[in-house]
Amino acid sequence: MTILDVDVRHEQGSFALQARFQSDGRLTALFGPSGSGKTTIVNAIGGLLRPDHGRITVKGRTLVDTKKGVFVPKHRRRIGTVFQEGRLFPHLNVRHNLLFGRWFTPEGGRKASFDHVVDLLGIAHLLDRRPSTLSGGEKQRVAIGRALLADPQLLLMDEPLASLDEARKAEIFPYLERLRDEGGVPIVLVSHSVSEIARLATFVVVLSEGQVMASGPAAEVLRHTNVFAQAGLTEAGALIEARVCGHDDAYGLTVLEARAGALTVPRLRHPVGTRLRVRLRARDIMLSLKAPEGLSALNVLPGFISSVDEAEGTSVDVQLDCGGDSVVARVTRKSVDELGLKPGLPVHAIIKSIAFDPEVLGITQPENM
Amino acid sequence: MTILDVDVRHEQGSFALQARFQSDGRLTALFGPSGSGKTTIVNAIGGLLRPDHGRITVKGRTLVDTKKGVFVPKHRRRIGTVFQEGRLFPHLNVRHNLLFGRWFTPEGGRKASFDHVVDLLGIAHLLDRRPSTLSGGEKQRVAIGRALLADPQLLLMDEPLASLDEARKAEIFPYLERLRDEGGVPIVLVSHSVSEIARLATFVVVLSEGQVMASGPAAEVLRHTNVFAQAGLTEAGALIEARVCGHDDAYGLTVLEARAGALTVPRLRHPVGTRLRVRLRARDIMLSLKAPEGLSALNVLPGFISSVDEAEGTSVDVQLDCGGDSVVARVTRKSVDELGLKPGLPVHAIIKSIAFDPEVLGITQPENM
Amino acid sequence: MEGLSPEEWTAVRLSLKVAFAAMTASLIPGVAVAFLLERGRFWGRQALDVLVHLPLVLPPVVVGWFLLVGFGRRGPIGAFMEEYFGIVFSFRWTGAALACAIMGFPLLVRAIRLSIASVDRKLEDAAGTLGARPLWVFSVVTLPLILPGIIAGMVLSFAKAMGEFGATITFVSSIPGETQTIPSAIYAYTQVPGGDAGAMRLTLVSVAISIGALWLSEWLARRVRRRVHA
Amino acid sequence: MEGLSPEEWTAVRLSLKVAFAAMTASLIPGVAVAFLLERGRFWGRQALDVLVHLPLVLPPVVVGWFLLVGFGRRGPIGAFMEEYFGIVFSFRWTGAALACAIMGFPLLVRAIRLSIASVDRKLEDAAGTLGARPLWVFSVVTLPLILPGIIAGMVLSFAKAMGEFGATITFVSSIPGETQTIPSAIYAYTQVPGGDAGAMRLTLVSVAISIGALWLSEWLARRVRRRVHA
Amino acid sequence: TKDIVVFAAASLKNALDEVSAAWTKETGKRAVVSYVASNALAKQIEAGAPADLFLSADLDWMDYAAAKGLIKPESRVNLLGNSLVLIAPKGSAVQVELKPGLDLASILGSNRLAMGHVDAVPAGKYGKAALEHLGAWAGVKDRVAQTENVRAALLLVSRGEAPLGIVYKTDAASDPKVAIAATFPEDSHPPIIYPVALTKDSTNPEAAAFLAFLRSDKAKPLFETQGFTLLNKAGSGS
């Protein structure tokens, strides 16, 4: 199903946006360098900008159609937005900022729990304060809470986590995942962080100078590193699908089962049987001609080299086929020569368990992989 | 020499700051979760906040001393500040925003070249625009440029790179490094990004709830992972000193010489002989009991285990002594047991060349390591 | 200096009543007109702007004359108001309040306009995305943010009403207890040789009242500012 | 309707001159006082605030009378000004301008105050960190940002000066060619039988001038706003 | 020589404009006239106004000026006279006879009697005196709408806001929408007099000539067409 169908053209000064993509993903990531038009698209979806030409449809509902003269005003769209610059109401305290959207949503439609959101964002001690007394990150968290508590039909988040620390992000991520998967609230996320996108996105749109450079399911787009180089993305990697197969509580480990083989990762809370997406960053993978011994790395995936691409200068992306899963390893050109890596060669991909830090793992539903 | 000597107490509502540190580093990083008082310290140094009690000295010049009633007004401090929220002048175009500080600096004292800064930040096409027409990242870049072009004696940067893409950051980093090392402009940087801090900082101050949790040379502070867990920092690693020893242009590689041994990394532009700091992230290091063969990893450092610490849950930080350099490897507890890792055991630390992406390398002058 | 005579006390009470009525009655139209002028893009905006400023540009006597012609018992608007709403202006304190309201209107509108212009429209947009329809946005975001301007406008309107004389006396003349405000009483004193002391006495009362009003407004403004910026 | 008589033209020219002089002369003091009142924390602030508002609160005739007593040739300030600066107000057009300036002063100051209150002080702080000393911060940051308020204040001051009558005529009388402004001339017309046509003629001239002034101010304000917000 | 400056009560504008035009025509000299309320003029002369001639609308302010030594007493003349009338809107059925025992209150009913301010405006002062003389004041004093000047009282009657008003004959004659219902007997109020005098500080030799011209036969018809009577007798204080 197409959740988000955007096809707009718009001019602002010398900048021309010409964006067209159909996202069937529940979390659509907009990715691109500064000034590439991400906020402009967010504004068009949210109803803050009337595009010169085009059409925007969300979950089958036409919000904008310049040909038919359709333009649903922003207050009827029920699209919660976390703005790049906060935009808290200066005359209301934090509590009333958070509850603002509540005044206008039907009582029945409330899903987000105030206490839960406040807790999640760690802003309970700020409730009676005015926005002007908050720190940068505190403002950002209140802005996120405000959008969440409006119980939107769609959530637009323009770099919501930019100035938050890792610990706080790690607390917010699972909530966004739940919202995306269980709450059925599609999310459009603008982010410069590849790990954020890799973890959360089901669909990625790569923008550059107002044009869509690539768009598609996250697993596909993230594998193509060359598109990203232009867009400022340097971290390539493969997304593979895996199932929780067992937990080893003694060592605090979890064993996953993928087509490529068994993967040992730090203990997860997900029950056995949960389907997960796992991101194997190309730079985290080492290649060995023989099965290694006496090595601290717990994951050794046997496979064949399917192709050897040129990547940036020094390094080469080696595509592997490990039991049907595509895996990419980035190694130096020197290693390629020394080890004589070429298509067809059987190799072992070695990955440290520790390399799977929680951020590169996300729960997923199989059809969206 | 003490470049920055801060000892202040200040109360804002229910928040109490009590910060005391003496930084002898040329780039002092303030690190801590949202609301921990980073901006408050920055404001006190910049003269935007008059602390209740305390003393601030920069390069031997007392800026604030509440006991002696000293408070140098902000316009006499010559401290350039990149504010967390931009604060561009809305009535001036980008060019005049950038040149603002120039009107007030003696002509002789000008070091930063307008064209160069504009080029570096990629804002040449924006010069005639008003700030209100800029995107978030564009505003941020102009704010950086404005502070740089004021030719400050000290640069305060409050999360200056938060919403910039990796490519843009990669262009700005070397400039900041040069400023720090050649220009002799000490920098105070607030950042949530460990890689940013690891790359740039010579001195790190870790804050939590208004208190200094740890402060010291970057190499020391970054090694102590437990301090960081509280402060939201999850990426530990060692900083070691190395020298450029040779370039291998055929493969696009550079060989560095550290006490631990030779390190092969992607080609650097630094000439042979340059002293560098190299960050070895604990999670990038694999341990092997035997010298490995047929492996794509180019760096193998022999050494002895000096200690085996408990780290978070699953993982264990193994401290190595490789020819005098301290190196930390993070491995699973399972590996520790399986390989029988214990102090005194000779092991090989294996690191992929690719893992040294440019961001974890910084030029340094030896005395600051 | 002696105290005030009973008639003078009556004039003081009446002046307060008239000024207060003028201020409150012009508040809502003032906000509405300020909004139209600042935000509206409609045909006749310029004409409305000129109309609002006229009481400032014209000598008060002329304004009083226009009021008499329009709002007098025989005037088209006056006759209409009397017939349909039972509101009579001529020779009533309501007429004095009307005259004062109109004379203070340009001041009120300007102050509110300035505040509206300085409201960050991005905040209004944000309120819209949270589901607030325009009228709600206005009430819960714009209105609170322009309160400083509204307070300033009210001060100007009240102060002007305390001092207004020309339009009032021309429109509703000076009837003790009904339309004789402080300025009318002062006027009478200035017209007779030796009336200076009486004029000065009433002037001081006026000054005292305005000190009170200013103090109150500053207090309110501080409260509002603290709400917004603290 | 007939054209204007030569004396009426003289009055129109004089009124323009007076209004323009009043507006420009009160500009710098207006900005300074607005700044003091909005930002200052000094003893006597409240008193200054009251003083500035007095011309609004008091009937114009009283203000004119005070001016006559204070700034007349025999008044203390008037004598001082004549002796040390050679500036004579009494029965000169300069006196009319002074009266108009003072009557419009509260309006001018209020408009500027409102603008100052809405300036983001963080921008001024930023300018400070870039090395600008307070006076420079004021000139290159604050002043440009409060331009809309200054323009609004100038409009009010000019418009008020075009309509000011009570204080002017009391202070400097209504001498044709020297102190007879449009409102004074209108007043004279309203005092005699058959003067209505003349009064109306001059009223229309006043309206036309104020349309021009408003149009000019709106144009300026738009330019300024575009500079700041576009 | 310089133009002479005349400070004259505003109600004299029409007449004086014509007289000064005639004077200019005859002598080539000009008189500049500032028309303001008498009280303001007196105060202004006191403050050093450059006036050569002061023409007051009543005796009080001329007396004030004389008491302050602002005028040349020997030049003071009672120049013009006027009479006071009761007016009603044209076509009004009101019948009034101004004789002692007049019951004006019942004629007014709930309506107002428009007149100049009874303490401030000369016509109001005369009107009050007249009504007191006729014994009608007590009955109407709460029904009086006092105006800033006599023209405003005329306007109230002319607009139909008030059914009756007291104004000068000179004003009543000029407004086609009002009718004179009755004229107050001359003895019912103090004489209505417009005095004139040279100011103490006047140095312009033409001023005396202009004053003489005001009293001349050439000026007489010009004043009379406006409804004034030329008194032409020397006046002292009242």
Ligand SMILES: Nc1ncnc2c1ncn2[C@@H]1O[C@H](COP(=O)(O)OP(=O)(O)OP(=O)(O)O)[C@@H](O)[C@H]1O
């Ligand atoms: N005026 C004030 N009144 C009360 N508390 C305040 C005020 N200003 C700041 N604070 C509090 O002081 C603390 C420190 O603020 P500061 O801006 O220094 O944090 P920070 O470390 O910069 O955080 P961030 O990373 O979110 O920007 C915060 O908890 C904030 O809520």
Ligand SMILES: Nc1ncnc2c1ncn2[C@@H]1O[C@H](COP(=O)(O)OP(=O)(O)OP(=O)(O)O)[C@@H](O)[C@H]1O
């Ligand atoms: N009013 C305007 N006039 C001219 N150009 C504009 C205007 N508004 C935006 N732009 C330009 O449009 C481009 C896209 O802006 P947008 O805010 O969508 O970028 P973005 O992708 O969100 O960037 P960032 O990551 O920096 O926030 C930018 O180059 C910006 O300069």
Ligand SMILES: [Mg+2]
């Ligand atoms: Mg953006």
Ligand SMILES: [Mg+2]
């Ligand atoms: Mg901060």
